Amino acid sequence: MTKRMQKTACIIITERSQKQVLLIKREDFRIWALPAGGVDGDEDWEDAAIREAREETGLHIQVDDLVGEYTQPQFADIVRVYAAHVVGGSTEEHGWEAVDVQWFPLDALPRGMPLPHYRYLDDWRDGDFPIRRILRMPRGFVMKVRVLVFFRNIRNRVMGLP
Numbered sequence: 001m002t003k004r005m006q007k008t009a010c011i012i013i014t015e016r017s018q019k020q021v022l023l024i025k026r027e028d029f030r031i032w033a034l035p036a037g038g039v040d041g042d043e044d045w046e047d048a049a050i051r052e053a054r055e056e057t058g059l060h061i062q063v064d065d066l067v068g069e070y071t072q073p074q075f076a077d078i079v080r081v082y083a084a085h086v087v088g089g090s091t092e093e094h095g096w097e098a099v100d101v102q103w104f105p106l107d108a109l110p111r112g113m114p115l116p117h118y119r120y121l122d123d124w125r126d127g128d129f130p131i132r133r134i135l136r137m138p139r140g141f142v143m144k145v146r147v148l149v150f151f152r153n154i155r156n157r158v159m160g161l162p
Contacts, residue, residue, distance in 0.1 A: 005071075008079045009049040010036035010117075012124050013061055013086060020105055021121065022086075023113075024056050024098035028152045032110040034117050036079070037097075049082045057101050058093030059086050067124045068131035070116065074142045081120045096161075115141060 012034060013022040023032045037052035039045055046063050053061045061084040070079045091101040104110060106125070109118075116135055123131055137145075156162070 004076070006075070006077045007039035007045070007048075008036055008077055009039055009045050009052055010034050010079050010081045010120060011049045011053045011061065011063075012067065012081060012083045012120065013053060013057070013059065014083070015103065016085070018106075020103040021109075022057060022059070022091075023102060023104055023110070024094070025100035025102075027097050027099050028155075029148060030099070031112050031114070032102075032104075033114055034081075034120065035098075045080050046082065049080075049084070053084065054089065055095045056098050057089075058091050058095070059089040061085065062087045066130040067120060068129050068133060070120070070132075071134045072116065072137070073134065074137055075145070079116070079120075081124070083124055 014020060015022075022035070024035055025032055035053050035056040037048070037056070039048040043051075049063055050061055053059060063082045063084045065083045067081040067083050070081065071077075072079065094101045106121070109121070115137060119133070119135060123129060123133075
């Protein structure tokens, strides 16, 4: 039996000059990352990207481009990455999933972001999109993520979080 692929929308939000990118510090793992989240049921991918950006950053965005679609077979995940810009809102209104929201210069990104996020940003900077890639992660990285997600899910159930 084939496992159903999870659908995730990820957003690269930049300011006008496109020299800075907006990142969230995740509540669960305390790492900087691009805003991203699951596509609900029959929800449109772009609508999911807009919703996730609002929930995690407090900002209202407009999607500019589809950067690419990335299949991550080790996680049974398909990620669509969108480029977007801010049209309203305030980072002061970010949701519980982020403990901080900050702009970072593209040439001074924080260390320790999820490995695929560096690839998404590189592909966006190259500008030749939309692209399709299969991302294969190192086995150690995959195991680490699975263990972290397992314990995060237990914590969320105990705390009554979604």
